[in-house]
Amino acid sequence: xxxxxxxxxxxxxxxxxxxxxxxxxxxxxxxxxxxxxxxxxxxxxxxxxxxxxxxxxxxxxxxxxxxxxxxxxxxxxxxxxxxxxxxxxxxxxxxxxxxxxxxxxxxxxxxxxxxxxxxxxxxxxxxxxxxxxxxxxxxxxxxxxxxxxxxxxxxxxxxxxxxxxxxxxxxxxxxxxxxxxxxxxxxxxxxxxxxxxxxxxxxxxxxxxxxxxxxxxxxxxxxxxxxxxxxxxxxxxxxxxxxxxxxxxxx
Amino acid sequence: xxxxxxxxxxxxxxxxxxxxxxxxxxxxxxxxxxxxxxxxxxxxxxxxxxxxxxxxxxxxxxxxxxxxxxxxxxxxxxxxxxxxxxxxxxxxxxxxxxxxxxxxxxxxxxxxxxxxxxxxxxxxxxxxxxxxxxxxxxxxxxxxxxxxxxxxxxxxxxxxxxxxxxxxxxxxxxxxxxxxxxxxxxxxxxxxxxxxxxxxxxxxxxxxxxxxxxxxxxxxxxxxxxxxxxxxxxxxxxxxxxxxxxxxxxxxxxxxxxxxxxxxxxxxxxxxxxxxxxxxxxxxxxxxxxxxxxxxxxxxxxxxxxxxxxxxxxxxxxxxxxxxxxxxxxxxxxxxxxxxxxxxxxxxxxxxxxxxxxxxxxxxxxxxxxxxxxxxxxxxxxxxxxxxxxxxxxxxxxxxxxxxxxxxxxxxxxxxxxxxxxxxxxxxxxxxxxxxxxxxxxxxxxxxxxxxxxxxxxxxxxxxxxxxxxxxxxxxxxxxxxxxxxxxxxxxxxxxxxx
Ligand code: SF4
Numbered sequence: 049x050x051x052x053x054x055x056x057x058x059x060x061x062x063x064x065x066x067x068x069x070x071x072x073x074x075x076x077x078x079x080x081x082x083x084x085x086x087x088x089x090x091x092x093x094x095x096x097x098x099x100x101x102x103x104x105x106x107x108x109x110x111x112x113x114x115x116x117x118x119x120x121x122x123x124x125x126x127x128x129x130x131x132x133x134x135x136x137x138x139x140x141x142x143x144x145x146x147x148x149x150x151x152x153x154x155x156x157x158x159x160x161x162x163x164x165x166x167x168x169x170x171x172x173x174x175x176x177x178x179x180x181x182x183x184x185x186x187x188x189x190x191x192x193x194x195x196x197x198x199x200x201x202x203x204x205x206x207x208x209x210x211x212x213x214x215x216x217x218x219x220x221x222x223x224x225x226x227x228x229x230x231x232x233x234x235x236x237x238x239x240x241x242x243x244x245x246x247x248x249x250x251x252x253x254x255x256x257x258x259x260x261x262x263x264x265x266x267x268x269x270x271x272x273x274x275x276x277x278x279x280x281x282x283x284x285x286x287x288x289x290x291x292x293x294x295x296x297x298x299x
Numbered sequence: 300x301x302x303x304x305x306x307x308x309x310x311x312x313x314x315x316x317x318x319x320x321x322x323x324x325x326x327x328x329x330x331x332x333x334x335x336x337x338x339x340x341x342x343x344x345x346x347x348x349x350x351x352x353x354x355x356x357x358x359x360x361x362x363x364x365x366x367x368x369x370x371x372x373x374x375x376x377x378x379x380x381x382x383x384x385x386x387x388x389x390x391x392x393x394x395x396x397x398x399x400x401x402x403x404x405x406x407x408x409x410x411x412x413x414x415x416x417x418x419x420x421x422x423x424x425x426x427x428x429x430x431x432x433x434x435x436x437x438x439x440x441x442x443x444x445x446x447x448x449x450x451x452x453x454x455x456x457x458x459x460x461x462x463x464x465x466x467x468x469x470x471x472x473x474x475x476x477x478x479x480x481x482x483x484x485x486x487x488x489x490x491x492x493x494x495x496x497x498x499x500x501x502x503x504x505x506x507x508x509x510x511x512x513x514x515x516x517x518x519x520x521x522x523x524x525x526x527x528x529x530x531x532x533x534x535x536x537x538x539x540x541x542x543x544x545x546x547x548x549x550x551x552x553x554x555x556x557x558x559x560x561x562x563x564x565x566x567x568x569x570x571x572x573x574x575x576x577x578x579x580x581x582x583x584x585x586x587x588x589x590x591x592x593x594x595x596x597x598x599x600x601x602x603x604x605x606x607x608x609x610x611x612x613x614x615x616x617x618x619x620x621x622x623x624x625x626x627x628x629x630x631x632x633x634x635x636x637x638x639x640x641x642x643x644x645x646x647x648x649x650x651x652x653x654x655x656x657x658x659x660x661x662x663x664x665x666x667x668x669x670x671x672x673x674x675x676x677x678x679x680x681x682x683x684x685x686x687x688x689x690x691x692x693x694x695x696x697x698x699x700x701x702x703x704x705x706x707x708x709x710x711x712x713x714x715x716x717x718x719x720x721x722x723x724x725x726x727x728x729x730x731x732x733x734x735x736x737x738x739x740x741x742x743x744x745x746x747x748x749x750x751x752x753x754x755x756x757x758x759x760x761x762x763x764x765x766x767x768x769x770x771x772x773x774x775x776x777x778x779x780x781x782x783x784x785x786x787x788x789x790x791x792x793x794x795x796x797x798x
Contacts, residue, residue, distance in 0.1 A: 154706040157717035180350050184405045192404060210406075212335040213342045217404065235337070261401045267310050268402075271317045272363060273353035276612045276627055282356025286349075296407070297351055 051094045053083045054135045061135045062104035064097040080135035115145040126167040128201040137163045175205035183296045187255035192219040203230040207238045269297040319368040324609045328360040328409035328444040330572030341443035361412035370416030372486040392431045410444030421452035432464045451491040467572040470496045475593040479583040506569035525646025548677045549686040573604030581628035582611040586658035591649035608635045634660035668694045678731045695728030
C-alpha cells in the first residue's frame with residue numbers, strides 16, 4: 049500500500065493524482081493524502097509528491113476533454129476544500145469519470161461521485177456565504193478592506209463577483225487563515241498575493257479610520273428586526289457564529 | 300455628500316424610517332442578472348443575495364426604508380396611519396442615495412427597497428421616489444437592485460417612468476377581499492390597488508414583446524412545465540377527466556426527457572425582476588383556502604413573480620382588529636408559504652390542497668404530506684419507473700432529488716441507500732414508495748398509521764407545535780425536503796417566514 053503526499057494546491061493535488069495513477073500499483077493499492085494532514089500507518093509506504101506544472105496540466109486537460117468542463121469545475125472546487133480526504137476523493141471520482149465520461153457527474157448513486165459532489169458543494173456554499181457576509185471597511189486612503197477566516201480557500205471563488213461589482217474601487221479581500229489576499233486596483237484585473245499577517249496589521253494600523261456608516265448600519269441592523277418574531281436559533285442557523293467575527297454589525 | 304456633520308440626525312431618521320418599513324416582508328433581491336460595467340457601481344444576481352440575518356431570523360438583503368412616515372391615509376393595521384401619534388420624519392433624496400451607495404460599497408446590502416407613506420399626495424410621493432431612482436441610476440450609475448413600492452392612486456405616467464428604472468415593483472394587496480379592505484383601509488379600494496398592478500403588468504408585457512419574449516420564460520418552473528401547473532389548464536382538465544376513469548395520476552412517457560431549465564438572457568427594460576404583492580394573514584377572518592385561491596388568481600391574472608404573506612402583528616388598538624399582544628399567526632403564515640411553494644414549483648393547485656369543506660391547513664402535517672395521506676390511492680409509487688411529476692409528489696422527495704433519480708435510474712437499478720445519496724428523506728418517503736417492487740419496511744398503506752408515523756417521526760417538532768408558542772423553528776425545507784431552492788434567497792427566507 050502506498051500513500052502519495054500532496055502539497056496543498058491544485059497543482060500539488062493534480063500531480064499526486066498523476067503519480068498515483070502512473071505508479072501502476074492499481075487503484076486499490078494507492079491512496080492520496082495531504083501533507084501534514086494524515087496519520088502514518090504501519091505497512092504503508094509514503095512518497096512526497098513534488099508539484100509539477102506539466103503533469104498537473106495533463107490531468108487538468110484530461111478532465112476537461114474526457115469528462116467535461118463541468119467536471120473540472122467540480123474538481124476545482126473540491127480541491128479548495130480544507131478536508132483532509134480531498135485529494136483522494138478527487139482521485140476516486142476521476143476513476144469513475146475516465147470510465148464513464150461526461151455522464152459520470154449524473155451517477156450520484158456511486159459513492160465516489162457523491163463524495164466529490166458533496167465536497168464541491170460545501171466549498172461552493174461557503175464561497176456563496178462570503179458573497180453575503182464579507183464586510184468592507186473603508187480605509188483612509190479610500191481602499192475597501194475586508195478580512196475573512198474561511199474554512200475553504202474561497203478567495204479565488206469570490207473575487208470575480210466583487211471585480212464585476214466594484215470595477216472602479218480599490219479593494220482587498222484578506223484571508224487571515226492562509227495569509228493571502230485577493231487585491232483589486234480600480235480599473236484593473238484582480239490578483240492573488242501573499243499577505244503576511246504582520247503586513248496586514250501594519251496596513252490597518254496605518255490606514256484605519258472611524259467610519260460614520262458603520263454606526264448607521266448598526267442602527268439599521270438592529271431596528272429592522274421585529275421584536276414579536278425574534279428567533280436567535282433561526283438567525284444562528286443562517287448566520288453561524290463563526291462568520292460573525294469579521295462582520296460589522298456584530299462587532 | 301458630506302454626512303459627517305449631521306450623522307446623529309441621519310441616524311435618528313434611519314431609525315424611525317427603517318422601523319416603520321420593517322413590517323413589509325419582501326426583502327428579496329432576486330430575479331435579475333445584470334453584469335457590472337466600467338465607470339459604474341454594482342451588479343445584480345438573479346438568485347438574490349442575503350447579506351445578513353436580523354435577530355428575528357429574517358434575511359436582510361436590501362436597505363428597506365420609507366421615504367417618509369408622514370401619511371394622509373388611515374389604514375387601521377398600520378403604525379404610520381394618520382391618527383397615530385408617532386415621531387414623523389422624511390429623508391431627503393440625497394440622504395437616501397448616500398445611504399444606498401455607501402452601504403452597498405461596504406457590501407452590507409444588495410440595493411434599495413423604497414416605500415413611503417402617502418404625503419402630501421400619491422403623485423407627489425411617487426415623484427419624489429422617482430427623483431431618487433433617477434439620481435441613483437443616472438448620476439451614481441448604480442447597477443444594484445432596486446425595489447419600489449407603487450403608491451396606490453398615483454398617475455400611470457409616473458408609474459411608467461419608475462418602472463423603467465426599478466428592478467421590481469410591488470403594490471400590496473394587504474387584504475384578500477374587497478370587504479376587508481373597505482373595513483380596514485378606508486382610503487384604499489380594491490380598485491386603487493388592482494389598477495396599478497394591471498398597469499405594471501401591461502407595461503411588462505409590452506417591454507417583453509418588444510424583446511421578442513413571452514411571459515412563459517419568466518414563470519416559475521412548476522406553474523408552466525408541470526402538467527397540472529397553474530398555466531396548464533388544458534392538461535390539468537385532461538388529468539381530471541382521466542382520473543374519473545381511474546387512470547393513474549401521472550403517466551411516465553417513455554423516453555421523454557425532463558424539460559430543461561432555460562436561463563433568461565436579455566434583461567427587458569421594464570421592471571425586469573417582476574412584480575410582487577403582499578397579504579396580511581390573520582387580521583381578518585378569511586380562511587387559508589380563501590387566501591390560496593386569491594394567491595392562485597394573482598399568479599394567473601397578474602403574472603406576479605411572488606405573493607408574500609405577513610403574519611399580522613397587533614400594533615394598533617382598534618375594535619376592528621385582533622387585540623394588541625395577540626401572538627402573530629406564524630404557523631399559519633408558514634403553511635401558506637409552503638403551499639405557495641407547492642404551487643410554484645411542484646405543480647399543485649390550491650383546490651388540490653384545500654376546499655370549502657376543509658378550508659384550513661393541517662396543524663400537524665405540512666401541506667404536501669397532508670395531501671399524500673389523503674390520496675393514498677396514488678401510492679405506493681415505483682421509483683424506478685414513476686413519472687417525474689409523480690416523484691415530485693412523494694413526501695421526502697424534493698425537486699432536486701426527483702431530478703437526480705430521473706437521471707440516475709437510466710444507468711441501472713437503484714437501492715435504498717442510493718436513494719439516500721440522491722437526497723431522498725427515507726424517513727418520510729418510505730411509506731409511499733417501492734423500489735423494484737419492494738418496500739423498504741413492510742408497512743401497510745393506511746391513512747391513520749402513516750399519519751401517526753409521519754407525525755412521530757417529527758415528535759420533537761410536533762411537541763413544539765403543540766406546546767410551545769414558538770412555532771418558528773419550523774423549517775420549510777425540513778418539513779418538505781425542498782432542498783431545491785431555485786433562488787438561494789428563497790431557501791433562506793423560508794425559515795424566517797419571509798419567503
Ligand atoms: S397608506 Fe396606509 S399602509 Fe401606507 S403608510 Fe399610509 S396608513 Fe400606512
